[in-house]
Amino acid sequence: MTRTHPTQHPWNRRVFLQTGAISALGLALPDLFRARAALHGRLNGQAKACILLYMTGGPAQQETFDPRPDAPSGTRGEFRPIATSVNGIQICEHLPRLAKLMHHCAIFRSVWHGSNTHGVGVHYNLTGLKPPQRRAGEPQLDRKDPPGIGGVMRYLRGDRNGLPAAVQLPRAVGDQNNAMWAGQHAGVLGARYDPLFLFDETWVPGTSLPGFVPARDVSTDRQKGRAGLLGSLQRRTTTQAEQDFARFQQLALDVLNSQKSWRAFRLDDEKPATIERYGDNRFGRSVLIARRLVEAGVALVTVPWVYRQSEQNFDTHNKHFTKMKSLLLPPVDRAFAALLEDLHERGLLGSTLVAWTGEFGRTPKINGNAGRDHWGKVYSAVLAGGGIKGGQVIGKSDRQGGLPADNPVHVTDLFATMYRALGVGPETEVIDQTGRPMFPVQGKPVLAAF
Amino acid sequence: MTTLRTLSVVGLILATALVCRAEELLPRDRPIGEVIDHHVDAKLSQAKVKPAPQVADAILVRRLYLDLVGRIPAAAEARLHAREPLDTKKLIDALVSSPGFARHNANEFDVLLRNNNPLAASVRPYLLEAFKENRPWDAMFRDLIGASDRPGKSRPEAFVLKRLKGPDGLTRDVSSVFFGLNITCAQCHRHPEIKDLTQDYFFGMRAFFASSYDFHGNLLERRHVRLGDFRDKKGETRKVSMMFLSGARVEAEALPEKELLAAIQAEAKLIQEKAKEYARKKELPPGPKFGSRKQLAKLALDGANREMFARSIVNRLWFRFYGHGLVMRVDQMHAKNKASHPELLQWLARDLIEHDYDLKRLIGGLVSSRAYARSSQWKGEAPPRELFAVAVVRPLTPAQWSLSHRVASDPQPYEFTGTEEARRKRIEALETRTGVVNFIEQPREDFQIGIDEPLKLSNDEGLIRSTGDKLVPSLRKLTGPRKQIEEAVWAVLSRPATAEDLALFGAYLEERKARPEDALRQMVWALINSPEFRFNH
Numbered sequence: 001m002t003r004t005h006p007t008q009h010p011w012n013r014r015v016f017l018q019t020g021a022i023s024a025l026g027l028a029l030p031d032l033f034r035a036r037a038a039l040h041g042r043l044n045g046q047a048k049a050c051i052l053l054y055m056t057g058g059p060a061q062q063e064t065f066d067p068r069p070d071a072p073s074g075t076r077g078e079f080r081p082i083a084t085s086v087n088g089i090q091i092c093e094h095l096p097r098l099a100k101l102m103h104h105c106a107i108f109r110s111v112w113h114g115s116n117t118h119g120v121g122v123h124y125n126l127t128g129l130k131p132p133q134r135r136a137g138e139p140q141l142d143r144k145d146p147p148g149i150g151g152v153m154r155y156l157r158g159d160r161n162g163l164p165a166a167v168q169l170p171r172a173v174g175d176q177n178n179a180m181w182a183g184q185h186a187g188v189l190g191a192r193y194d195p196l197f198l199f200d201e202t203w204v205p206g207t208s209l210p211g212f213v214p215a216r217d218v219s220t221d222r223q224k225g226r227a228g229l230l231g232s233l234q235r236r237t238t239t240q241a242e243q244d245f246a247r248f249q250q251l252a253l254d255v256l257n258s259q260k261s262w263r264a265f266r267l268d269d270e271k272p273a274t275i276e277r278y279g280d281n282r283f284g285r286s287v288l289i290a291r292r293l294v295e296a297g298v299a300l301v302t303v304p305w306v307y308r309q310s311e312q313n314f315d316t317h318n319k320h321f322t323k324m325k326s327l328l329l330p331p332v333d334r335a336f337a338a339l340l341e342d343l344h345e346r347g348l349l350g351s352t353l354v355a356w357t358g359e360f361g362r363t364p365k366i367n368g369n370a371g372r373d374h375w376g377k378v379y380s381a382v383l384a385g386g387g388i389k390g391g392q393v394i395g396k397s398d399r400q401g402g403l404p405a406d407n408p409v410h411v412t413d414l415f416a417t418m419y420r421a422l423g424v425g426p427e428t429e430v431i432d433q434t435g436r437p438m439f440p441v442q443g444k445p446v447l448a449a450f
Numbered sequence: 451m452t453t454l455r456t457l458s459v460v461g462l463i464l465a466t467a468l469v470c471r472a473e474e475l476l477p478r479d480r481p482i483g484e485v486i487d488h489h490v491d492a493k494l495s496q497a498k499v500k501p502a503p504q505v506a507d508a509i510l511v512r513r514l515y516l517d518l519v520g521r522i523p524a525a526a527e528a529r530l531h532a533r534e535p536l537d538t539k540k541l542i543d544a545l546v547s548s549p550g551f552a553r554h555n556a557n558e559f560d561v562l563l564r565n566n567n568p569l570a571a572s573v574r575p576y577l578l579e580a581f582k583e584n585r586p587w588d589a590m591f592r593d594l595i596g597a598s599d600r601p602g603k604s605r606p607e608a609f610v611l612k613r614l615k616g617p618d619g620l621t622r623d624v625s626s627v628f629f630g631l632n633i634t635c636a637q638c639h640r641h642p643e644i645k646d647l648t649q650d651y652f653f654g655m656r657a658f659f660a661s662s663y664d665f666h667g668n669l670l671e672r673r674h675v676r677l678g679d680f681r682d683k684k685g686e687t688r689k690v691s692m693m694f695l696s697g698a699r700v701e702a703e704a705l706p707e708k709e710l711l712a713a714i715q716a717e718a719k720l721i722q723e724k725a726k727e728y729a730r731k732k733e734l735p736p737g738p739k740f741g742s743r744k745q746l747a748k749l750a751l752d753g754a755n756r757e758m759f760a761r762s763i764v765n766r767l768w769f770r771f772y773g774h775g776l777v778m779r780v781d782q783m784h785a786k787n788k789a790s791h792p793e794l795l796q797w798l799a800r801d802l803i804e805h806d807y808d809l810k811r812l813i814g815g816l817v818s819s820r821a822y823a824r825s826s827q828w829k830g831e832a833p834p835r836e837l838f839a840v841a842v843v844r845p846l847t848p849a850q851w852s853l854s855h856r857v858a859s860d861p862q863p864y865e866f867t868g869t870e871e872a873r874r875k876r877i878e879a880l881e882t883r884t885g886v887v888n889f890i891e892q893p894r895e896d897f898q899i900g901i902d903e904p905l906k907l908s909n910d911e912g913l914i915r916s917t918g919d920k921l922v923p924s925l926r927k928l929t930g931p932r933k934q935i936e937e938a939v940w941a942v943l944s945r946p947a948t949a950e951d952l953a954l955f956g957a958y959l960e961e962r963k964a965r966p967e968d969a970l971r972q973m974v975w976a977l978i979n980s981p982e983f984r985f986n987h
Contacts, residue, residue: 140779176622177634177781179566179894225958229976232954239826241843242981249904249979368685434831 043157045423047353047386049294052149053287053336054304055358056173057314058121060372061380061401062362063324065091066109068401075364075400078321086391094329097337103391104340104349105384106449110395110404113360113411116374118315121359122173123183126150126302128415129442131182141182143190143240147430149415150195151186152440153300153422155430160297162261166195167293168302170205170286175313184302188432191244195302198265205285206267206275264296265289278338279331282306287335291342294352299422305332305358314358318369340384353386353421357414364400378404381414386421388449412443420445475797482801482815483822489794490821490838499833502840505825507536508945509987514541515944516846516986517771517817519550520557521853521881524864525940532946539818546814549874552581553881555809557849561892562766563594563609565623568892571612576604586807587763588751591628596662596669597747607669610743614664621656628750629695630762630783647784653680654693658700658746661738665721666728671741672721674713677702692742694749695758700742758783760799764812765789768798771816773842774835790836826987844986848890851984856884858942858978860920887913907979918974925970931959934970942977 060077062068067081067090081090084102091099091107098105113124119140123131129146147155150166157165172180186193198205234246267275267288278284283306290301305328307313316323336356343349361379362372378397384390396406416426419441426441476485494501505513511531515523523531531541545551556577564570573594579602580590592598596607605611613620618634626632636652661675677690692700704710717735724735750759762783769775777789789795798812805811816822826841833839846854857864863876889906906913921941925934935955939947955973962969977983 177632225962226972226975229954229958229972230979233976233980233982236950237981239828239843239985239987240832241845242985242987245845245984246981249981368681 043423045387045421046351047421047423048351049298050149050153050300050353050355050386050418050422051287051290051294051339052126052300052302053332053339053354053356054126054173054302055314055332055356056122056175056305056307057316057358058118058360058362058374058379059314059328059358060316060320060324060362061109061375061378061397062364062372063092063321063329064095065107065380065382066397066401067092068364068397068399071364071400074366075402077366079325089391089393092329094325095333097333098340101337101340101384104344105382105390106388107393108381108383108395108409108414108446109393109397110378110406110408111357111381111411111414112378112404112408113376115376116360118175118359118374119178119181121374121376122181124411125357125359126173126183127187127440128412128419129440130412140178141180141185143187143433145182145185145187146438147187147189147193147440148183148185148195149418149440150184150300150302151189151193152419152424152430154186154193154195155189156424156428157299163264163293163296163298164196165299166193166301167198167290167298168195168304169198169289170203170282171199171201171304171306172197173304175315188434188436188438189430190433191247194248195300205282205289206265206270208266261296264292264298267292274342277334277342279334281331283331284335284338287339288342291339291348294348295346315374316362316371317367317373318371320362320366320371322370343385349385351386353388353418354384355381355418356383357381361401364402375402378402378408383414383418383421383449388421392448394446394448409446410443413446414443416441416443416445417449421450475793475800478801478804481818482798482812483818483820485797486794486816486819486821489791489797490819493791494837494839497833497837499837499839501821501838502825502828504820504823505841506945508532509825510538510823511536511541512944513823513841513986514538514545514817516850516854518542518545518554518813519548520554520847520850521550521857522942522944524857524861525937525944526861526865528940528944530866538823542814542818546810549582549878550881551810552578554849555581555813557847557886558770561847563623563627565627566894567619567623570623571608573604573606573609576602576606576608579604580606581809584808584810587802587809588756588759588807591750591759592747595624595743595747597741597743610659610662611664611667611669614659614662614669617656617659620659621652624659625655625695626781628762629758630765630777630781631695631758632781633695649680649682650688650693651695653688653690654699655695657690657692658742660690661742663721665725665734668734670734671737671743672714672717673736673738674705674710674717676710676714692745694746694755696749696755698749698755700745700749756803757796757799760802760807761795763809764795764798764802767809767813767816771813771822772838773844774838776836778836841987845893846890846984846986848888848892849886850986851890852886853881853884854983855887855917855978856880858921858983859916859918859974861941862920862924914975917978918971921974922967922970925974926967931956934959935973938970938974938977942974943980943982 062071062077063079067079068076069081070076080093082093082096082099084091084099086102089102089107091102113121115121115124120131123129123145126148127146128149132145150168154165159165168184173184174180185191185195231250234250237243237246267285270288275285275288278288283303286303286306290303293301305313312323312327314328336354339354340349343352343354358379360374360376363375365372367373378401394407395404395409397403398405419425419428424441426439428441429437429439431437476488504510508528508531511528512522515521515527556574559577560572560574563573576593580593589598590606593600593606594609596610600606610620613623622632622634633647633652633655636647636649657677660677661672663670663672677692679687679689682688691702705713721735724733727733749755765775765777765783766780769780776791776795777783777787801815802808802812821838822841824839824841826843828840835842860880863873863880866873889903891903921938925937928934928937932952935952936947938955939945939951958973959966959969
């Protein structure tokens with residue numbers, strides 16, 4: 001595997017074609033703005049890419065990065081804290097691998113947004129923005145929504161090397177009632193900036209998609225002619241839904257018909273030991289693919305925690321400690337730690353931001369079913385790499401782990417910090433589908449993190 | 451033996467409060483389509499929005515075919531309708547009376563009943579029978595929850611039987627599908643938006659199925675069961691009793707604990723014995739006289755509660771045809787979540803109840819409004835969906851896509867040749883042997899197309915071969931590219947070819963006139979892969 005650095009590659013041909021086609025297709029002014037933003041979008045953050053590990057369900061801060069051994073009884077958990085590679089920082093005993101890597105990590109122990117609703121928390125922690133008011137139920141994907149960080153990065157950075165700038169795998173962030181919560185696509189920016197979603201449940205990450213035979217790289221006349229016809233029909237679409245469909249159809253065909261780009265999704269040329277190091281399971285394999293995608297030039301990869309049934313996510317209303325200990329923490333510890341080490345060994349940690357978060361934390365109080373419930377008043381998040389100064393704890397929760405006690409960091413500030421690492425500031429403007437400008441960074445970056 | 455007694459409890463009524471008294475609604479005898487337009491137009495003028503114009507006839511015909519019989523009109527049918535002025539009412543009547551209506555609704559309801567779980571058991575054979583005989587929706591509900599004594603081999607009660615291993619999922623699906631209220635949140639904590647929706651509701655609904663068990667594939671009920679307790683979040687033990695979503699409870703006059711345990715043990719022993727002899731004797735253990743699933747049906751369909759049942763199906767069907775529910779989301783129909791057109795929803799629910807839960811009448815009525823027949827084109831930012839000012843473009847379902855793909859690829863059986871009987875047989879043969887492909891995503895509220903779809907369509911040799919397999923040879927028999935293009939556009943897109951089509955495909959065919967077969971194939975492939983084919987627009 002050759003090591004590639006994203007910035008060393010010129011803009012690929014497709015981007016130029018898109019911009020060159022503007023006058024021919026008579027696109028409106030907003031498209032021109034977008035195209036200009038794309039061309040001028042060399043972002044000058046130290047991080048060139050970001051891998052977002054998303055813990056669906058809302059992981060307990062007490063049983064991960066903010067242990068509370070002295071909490072009053074009824075709130076004190078069963079696990080012990082352990083020492084880490086940094087003097088004075090302790091984390092949960094079931095994250096032993098990560099404990100050795102704390103010198104790379106900044107732990108944020110006072111993140112908050114205040115909502116105890118999954119959909120709201122998911123939206124906050126994938127966009128860094130306040131979700132719009134909904135009439136009923138939890139937020140569902142809507143084109144009128146603010147864009148997720150993947151959509152923003154795809155908009156600002158543009159696609160490279162035949163790969164879309166944002167990818168999410170191997171599943172949507174959702175549960176048994178909501179297949180996909182809001183905040184995961186590009187929202188108002190339009191479907192052309194949606195991440196590529198690889199959600200096939202039958203797909204073993206790292207292998208070919210079932211039934212997929214990649215086409216030859218050199219198209220025959222037949223394929224070219226046929227694709228050209230389809231392109232003409234796609235361009236004639238007038239409704240949003242049809243245009244969105246056409247774009248996704250084209251994106252999928254572009255990526256998957258190119259053997260070179262698809263290679264980044266495959267693990268054939270990884271050593272079995274490497275796969276083992278990340279964990280040979282859907283989550284571990286996906287995190288390893290995320291590293292490969294970053295090497296191949298993808299700007300933002302989201303890897304949500306995987307599970308088959310809803311009781312296997314971090315929404316641990318019951319049997320919290322059993323599930324955390326046996327089911328949830330070990331694979332996360334393994335994959336997260338392997339990713340940090342691997343990026344470090346490859347010299348990529350400085351240019352790759354790794355973020356770990358979930359929709360909220362969990363109640364200090366342990367409920368009647370040995371569970372903890374939703375808690376948006378305080379939770380923990382971790383940033384590493386990409387210019388983040390490791391080995392530090394930012395903010396503090398109170399003795400029970402229930403409220404920020406010091407230096408509260410609103411989730412919009414956490415995202416402003418991530419965006420800053422990626423070279424995106426409060427002044428960065430994006431233009432939505434209707435031509436209106438909007439600013440994806442709404443909070444203040446936490447400068448102490450750098 | 452445990453006796454059951456319905457308690458009328460003044461509890462929380464979760465169903466949306468009735469907005470107006472019956473006499474304030476529009477008269478009962480107005481046609482459904484007119485009532486819809488009355489209310490939708492009123493709201494549009496209130497919002498000062500001028501709706502989109504009516505859609506072109508050919509597109510309306512395609513829309514009606516897709517919505518009522520689950521496929522595009524074949525070339526011959528589309529052409530026939532184009533020859534004379536369109537009589538929408540006549541077309542709707544013909545379509546809802548055709549065999550395709552039962553087939554399509556069996557597919558649609560099978561998906562509905564699965565409630566987003568692709569692995570849930572199918573009850574399609576039953577649904578097909580039920581729609582063929584136009585079985586009322588309340589009767590279907592009883593059949594499906596195993597509360598009727600309907601004989602037959604089609605096993606509607608598999609809906610419950612196959613979910614017995616996961617009683618939480620069963621509770622969720624019953625509440626959500628039949629009553630429009632997903633109460634899963636209340637499994638672990640209070641509903642985040644309806645504070646009164648406590649865990650009691652979840653466990654109360656689940657209790658209706660507590661005595662059900664699977665006896666050699668038969669859905670039976672035990673006479674004695676201990677409903678038990680659940681622990682709420684505070685760790686306090688709360689007693690479970692059967693409680694419908696309206697708050698109405700069925701209180702079991704339970705035996706004293708000791709006697710109950712003995713009775714349960716005795717019954718368990720009896721069931722065990724019967725099970726041993728079953729292969730030989732085919733005898734079933736006795737059950738209660740009036741089981742708890744029947745109690746549920748009785749409660750849900752009685753005068754006070756049936757409104758909830760009727761509204762839920764009205765809203766689900768409205769969502770299907772209008773791409774957006776009168777209440778959104780369709781499984782969040784509660785008092786805090788108001789309908790966009792409350793009087794309309796109430797009128798439609800009353801109409802359904804008073805017409806014996808006749809789904810055919812309701813479906814035919816829903817698609818007969820002007821609001822349904824609007825164009826999907828809109829310049830500029832579209833008005834809010836709940837105004838129904840413009841038709842929503844809806845992706846085809848896997849079943850619609852599969853059959854439409856076949857009809858487009860093989861339009862010949864639909865031609866009006868031979869006797870009507872011979873035509874019917876040809877069509878039936880084609881439709882029976884057409885399966886449903888697995889790579890088209892079932893559309894949901896949060897629709898995204900799967901990665902499999904573009905892959906298969908461009909890479910799968912078998913699929914590429916079958917795309918237009920019969921259409922292409924018949925196009926070759928036509929003289930001149932113009933006729934070929936016109937016929938292909940009728941067959942795939944169900945409309946006359948435009949000047950743009952003629953120019954685009956004309957140039958393509960001209961360039962490849964040395965390889966006409968190949969060129970026609972590519973043209974048909976591109977048409978079938980186009981967004982225009984993929985959506986009901």
